[in-house]
Structures are given as C-alpha cells and as structure tokens.
Amino acid sequence: MARPLVRAATRADIDPMVRVLAAAFAHDDPVDEYVFPDETVRHRRAPRMLRAMIKHRFLPAGGAEVALLDDRVVGVLLWYPHGYRPGGLREMLAGPEFLAAMGTAVRRGSDVDAAMDRAAPTEPHLFHVYLGADPAVQRSGIGRALYASFTDKADRQGAALCGICKDANVDYYRALGNERVGAVRLGTAGPELNIMVRRPQPLELRNAHD
Template structure:
C-alpha cells in the first residue's frame, strides 16, 4: 500500500464514481480538449465516455482497478489483459449510443483517435494501460503510484510486458520512473495533438 491507499478491482457499482474521477482527471488532457474544445460540454461528456468504456469493455476483462483512501476514491486505472485490447463488435455496439450522446457531432474525432491508436498498437502480447488518472483534488498524493505498482507487480510475476500511450508530454518522465520507455509518437491528423507510445518489459 502507498500511504494508506487501498487498491482493489472495480465492480459495476463503482463505475459512476470511477467515471467522475476520470472525467475530472482528463478535463485538461490535450487529446480530450481537441476532441471537445468546449469546457462545459467536455465536463459533461467525459464521465459518460469513461462510464461506457468501463461498463461495456474493461470490466469484462478484469482490468479495472480503483484506489481509495478512507473510503474515498482518488484514482482509477483501465487495463486490458494480453490479447484483449481490441474491442469486440458487440462491445462497440453497446458503447456506441452512450458515446454518441456524450460527444455528439464530435464523435468523428473520437473515432479518428481510436483508429489511429489501433493501427499502431503493438502485436506482441502485453498488458495495455488504456487509462490512468487521479482526481485533481488529490493529485500528487500517491493514488496513481499505488495503482501502477499494484498492476506492475502482477505483470512482472507473469513475465508480461506493458504498453501505454501518454497523451501529455509532461507525463512521459512519470511513466519512465516505472520502467517505461518511449518507442514512438502518434500525431492525430487534422491538427491534433501528439501521443507518446511507451513500452515496459517485465522486470527481472
């Protein structure tokens, strides 16, 4: 544990709180700002987006973890286990209505980002960290570290590598402290921001 932070696997009843935490965590994210530049609309959209992703894809893979201190959720992570990072057609169909409501006419930008990431996703089996975020109100208190260490211990025990895309250049050094290295850059077409591809081999 990190400073009294409890990390555990999320259940369906955790999704609303998880979505709110991630929505606040990614409010100022460059990719999310490009996808929905209007602040009030982005604030409404992001919890719906993360709720749909967690509920209709990540929970089934068993890779959703939340971090709490004294019962209050401060961070969450959405992981895909090896071989499961691609959403099934059924999952995409279940998510689509919520995403369309959340993003409206900006849905096309969301789809373009998703397709870009899919085209450049590594083929080697790995754990995929799709989303990691802590509530801005408790940022720096160790919630992200606790979530990372909890999952990376399992990855190392399995001898499995990990992959992520950092959507903020300022977060690259943070991930490097956990053993990730930059392997490439993805720039979203049409004037979009850059994402940094990062890979971590298993320790030991």
C-alpha cells in the same frame, strides 16, 4: 497519508470512477481536447463518455482497478488486455449509449482508438488508457500504487506495458520503468503523443530486488 488499498473495480464503483477521472483530466488533456474541441461540450460529454467506456469496455474486459482511502475511490487505472479491440457485439448493443455520450465526436473517438492500435507493440502487452487520481490527493502516491499493481500483473503474465502520453508526463512514466519508443498522432492533424513501453521483468529478478 495512509497507504491506499488497490483492488479490482466493480460496477458499484462506476460513479466515483467517473468523478475521479473527470476531475483528473478536466484540464490540459490532449486526448479529451481532441475528441471534444469545444470546452463547454467537453465538460458535459467527457464524463458521459467515460461512463460508457467503463461500463462497456473496461469492466467487461477486466481492465479496471481503483485505489481507495477510507473506502473512498481516489484513484483509477483503466487498461486493455492483450488482444482487446474496441467494438464487438457488446459495444454494438450499447451503441445508443455511446452515441448519446459522444454526439458528433464519434469519428474523433475512433481516431483515438486507431492511434492506440498503431502504438501497441506486437508482443503480448497490457495497454493503459487512463491513470488518474483525485486532484485533492495528487502527488501523494496514489498513481504509483495503482501502477505498482499494474506492473505486478503484467510481470506475472510476462507482458509488456504500453500507453501514450503528452510530453509533460514522459518523465513520470520513465520513473515508473517505461521508455519512450516513438510517437503517434491522433487523426491526420491532431496532437502527437509519446509512446511509452515497459518491458516485462522476470519475477525471480524482481524477487531478488525485494
């Protein structure tokens, strides 16, 4: 398979980004299952939630990259830069769109935001929220290509990387240079997720290994 092209996402990428992530996280995702416990509701509302978040959070914050094969989006990485907090004027203005997407799940969505805030280190960091590939090309290096671009960005900023994941993904993120540093629970009775952190690597050390 050809090497994917990784670049910053644009508004023109929103539709294929939603398609890729909705397919990648359609099954066995504890976060979406917590936010939308009913499967029928989840399959209907989760893509709308993704669209609103990409449009009003990740793109404006500069926290979105895509991987392409033959000019087709096949992978997506979404993250928050250091100091970013969900909310603010932009989201207030987009309130009706978020409400239409979330329905009665707004509180559970806020629980996820709060858990990520608790999991985030105090040091400068980038917080990855979604890393997914089209199921048709999973296990072909798409996620690793996106994450390599991410680690390069973080190391150039001297920033750590942080994220939360289910037990089944701990080894995957360890292989990408992360360590498990704890756990965080969604809400008061939701699932417990692992906190994964990758410390920044000095560029001169990285260059010596290249």
